[in-house]
Amino acid sequence: MVVAFFLLLLIPLAYGLLERNLLQPKVDPTVERENMRVRADEHIQVNVMNACGADGVAKKFSEFLRARKFDVPEYGNADRMEAESMVINRVGDSVSARKVAYALGIPPERVITDIDSSLYVRATVVIGADYTTLRPMD
Numbered sequence: 001m002v003v004a005f006f007l008l009l010l011i012p013l014a015y016g017l018l019e020r021n022l023l024q025p026k027v028d029p030t031v032e033r034e035n036m037r038v039r040a041d042e043h044i045q046v047n048v049m050n051a052c053g054a055d056g057v058a059k060k061f062s063e064f065l066r067a068r069k070f071d072v073p074e075y076g077n078a079d080r081m082e083a084e085s086m087v088i089n090r091v092g093d094s095v096s097a098r099k100v101a102y103a104l105g106i107p108p109e110r111v112i113t114d115i116d117s118s119l120y121v122r123a124t125v126v127i128g129a130d131y132t133t134l135r136p137m138d
Contacts, residue, residue: 051078
């Protein structure tokens with residue numbers, strides 16, 4: 001009788017350990033550098049906003065991103081000037097936003113979140129006055 005009782009307690013515990021460690025392991029939030037490349041089956045839409053004031057910069061950055069498999073449906077001028085470039089996560093997809101930042105050479109600490117699903121893009125690139133230090137200008 002006591003053995004049966006312990007078996008009834010042991011079965012759910014064993015199943016819980018098995019499920020947590022083998023069936024549904026924790027997701028690792030870190031992303032390796034080789035995972036920063038955009039895969040062919042990904043569809044990362046980005047808009048590019050010129051906040052540095054220099055002519056043609058948004059177009060140049062858009063072409064750079066398109067050559068790296070990002071979908072850039074629009075580019076244009078920002079409402080205000082910015083000193084530093086940044087990537088704005090628009091739909092809560094931080095991995096896509098980090099991929100955009102990595103492609104451009106924008107440090108990860110300048111990836112911010114400002115959800116705005118009305119824009120129909122995953123991320124917005126804001127090109128600041130530091131644009132000459134970024135990869136498209138190499």
